[in-house]
Amino acid sequence: MKKNIFSILILAFVIVNLVLTTIMMFSIVPMAKKTNALITQICSVLDLELEANKSADGEENISIDQIATYDIADKFTVNLKKDGDGKDHFAVFSVTLSMDTKNEGYKTYGEKISEKESLIKSEINDVVSSFTLEEAQSDREALQEALKQRMIKMFDSDFIIKVAFRDIVFQ
Known part of the structure; x- marks a missing residue:
């Protein structure tokens, strides 16, 4: 039971x-x-x-008083990649780097960026020489973005927010 x-x-x-x-x-x-x-x-x-905090093109909106610029004084003359027409093409330009002063990388590298100018010039030459005349003329933004990404990689920091060309001429 x-x-x-x-x-x-x-x-x-x-x-x-x-x-x-x-x-x-x-x-x-x-x-x-x-x-x-x-x-x-x-x-x-x-x-x-x-x-x-980002603009339509994906870049951060940073106030103008938070941006520092560094002009590389020398003009660059760079051989462009051959595009098959049998002629040598060149780009002549000057470069300005725009930097975010509030970024930690700026405190580390930005204030002493002139000490790294020769390395920066070398990287700029490498990137620009990898473009053909047609690519460089038709898509200058892609060239600037490639330079910016190379600078970010070089410094291992994203304090460089823009790479701008001054007086660019292609031949």
């Missing part, structure tokens, strides 16, 4: 457990979905705030 009572009690507890689990699933899962939706909305708002 005792074995049957224990069997009945165990069966009753299993049924109660099943009922409570079912109730819990119907009451907690919808709340978890709502919480998940709320967290997703908060994350999307935070992403919007982060993106608000």
